[in-house]
């Protein structure tokens with residue numbers, strides 16, 4: 004312990020937009036400003052309304068399965084330099100990932116504003132599935148935009164959304180991945196803003212999305228912080244999460260922002276490597292710019308054209324990142340590191356075989372980072388990991404990767 | 417809603433405060449068209465489609481066939497305000513190697529051949545990456561008139577307001593049917609050239625029915641003191657243009673021209689421009 008008392012500074016948890024330092028803001032067509040203002044206003048009111056919080060907490064308890072549990076994984080931890088590894092099990096939520104937390108919050112809000120149609124973008128399909136689920140629950144119409152490339156690699160989730168009654172529209176414009184699904188959702192919203200709420204799936208986009216989504220997912224870290232203290236008697240030394248747009252990461256980081264002894268580590272998808280063009284390591288390799296309505300780090304060429312990203316994980320395959328992460332990186336509060344496809348898949352396999360938990364490939368990036376971090380910090384360290392989702396949707400991708408399934412998806416025996 | 421302001425205010429002489437400091441070439445061209453005819457025709461084409469040379473020839477053909485103000489679109493990877501026709505053209509331009517500096521080349525070469533003012537329509541990130549000041553200076557050097565910024569509103573555009581005041585470039589902000597009166601005033605006060613009146617809630621692309629929303633919005637903008645208004649999004653025929661110019665100062669055509677260029681080349685887009693110009697009383 005240091006005996007130097009730090010100067011009293013404002014809480015890092017108090018940031019509420021539109022800007023986080025120089026990041027964030029609202030760079031959007033005028034046609035959408037009224038809807039963003041309406042949403043912001045409704046959200047500000049809901050935030051002060053105990054009834055809204057009660058309803059949301061009730062849904063969390065009776066529908067999502069909150070609080071999600073902690074699981075210690077000592078057999079996995081042996082490969083992480085013997086560090087004490089604790090998973091926050093968002094994979095056990097209804098619909099299989101942390102995405103449901105944000106979705107239920109926004110769907111409740113949409114109901115308050117009187118919108119009866121939900122639209123969403125999705126990459127891995129987890130956010131689309133969660134949105135389709137909430138639409139069914141609230142009796143709303145639902146349209147999900149999904150890059151054509153992603154509809155192929157996450158076919159199972161496309162089927163789930165359809166079963167839930169949503170319309171899935173494959174996006175064939177641009178690079179046919181998550182960023183183009185966002186573009187298409189914005190285009191839909193511009194045309195249908197009177198009836199429609201755009202249920203954005205991560206902490207990116209124009210204000211108020213980054214703050215509002217963060218507030219709906221920060222329950223992850225609030226629970227986990229207390230649970231870790233109850234379990235170990237102390238704060239963890241580090242908290243880790245994968246970063247696509249950044250919602251599960253900010254969700255688990257936020258409660259710890261003012262705990263200066265706790266290191267925060269976000270793991271970006273390095274794809275085939277950050278020295279290739281095939282990656283999605285936005286903070287590591289990008290520079291500030293405006294994409295999808297806010298200023299943050301992004302992958303772009305010299306002319307400001309967005310570059311294609313690559314990751315084996317559809318949910319991390321995004322060339323932008325939420326502005327709060329850009330800010331946390333710029334002030335040095337959180338560290339962002341790249342993890343390759345290969346390292347993520349090795350960690351995926353390791354968690355399967357050592358602990359009997361099949362993680363989402365997105366979450367496997369956090370696991371791979373944790374293996375390395377554990378070796379850095381040593382056996383006395385405690386590391387809390389956001390296990391953001393389960394791997395059911397990834398069985399086909401992983402099955403092929405590990406030669407358990409052939410190209411047609413049939414079992415190899 | 418009765419529309420007391422449905423006649424064109426071509427004779428209006430009131431200038432906005434910023435307009436007084438910098439005489440706007442675009443506002444001038446629109447005023448002239450309203451004095452001589454029913455109003456102005458603003459034509460959109462993307463730079464670099466189908467090639468840089470052909471995009472320049474096509475823009476020249478627009479002016480030679482009755483377009484009063486040119487709006488050159490900068491191809492951008494994530495054009496959230498654009499429909500399929502313009503997306504296809506700008507994706508093709510990007511794939512064949514469009515660079516930002518091509519826009520200045522195009523403006524310069526077009527201005528050497530015809531006298532109509534040229535606005536660039538650009539999403540904000542390319543300008544930001546090039547440098548707002550440097551972009552503006554290079555546009556001035558090329559003889560460009562200013563910028564239309566579909567994803568930059570007045571309240572997010574402090575750096576562009578400062579730079580356009582320094583350089584005297586025109587700046588066209590958008591007004592939408594959903595904009596509050598306070599936001600309409602903001603767009604009017606800070607636009608120079610014209611206020612881009614979004615006819616309908618939606619993205620670019622030809623529509624057979626123009627919304628009554630356009631007429632209503634123009635009425636609201638007039639009531640807030642706007643004196644240079646052009647209506648765009650969905651406009652594709654001479655009849656629509658004639659109707660719009662009954663209450664607005666200019667009509668903007670985009671996707672229909674891009675489609676003509678894609679389908680029939682420079683000659684076809686020139687012919688379409690001539691047909692559309694009939695709607696202005698030419």
Ligand SMILES: Cc1ncc(COP(=O)(O)O)c(C=O)c1O
Nearest residue numbers: 129247248249250251318365392
């Ligand atoms: C399980 C899981 N984790 C993480 C992500 C990445 O999103 P974010 O960075 O917003 O948490 C996704 C996105 O689809 C996901 O499905």
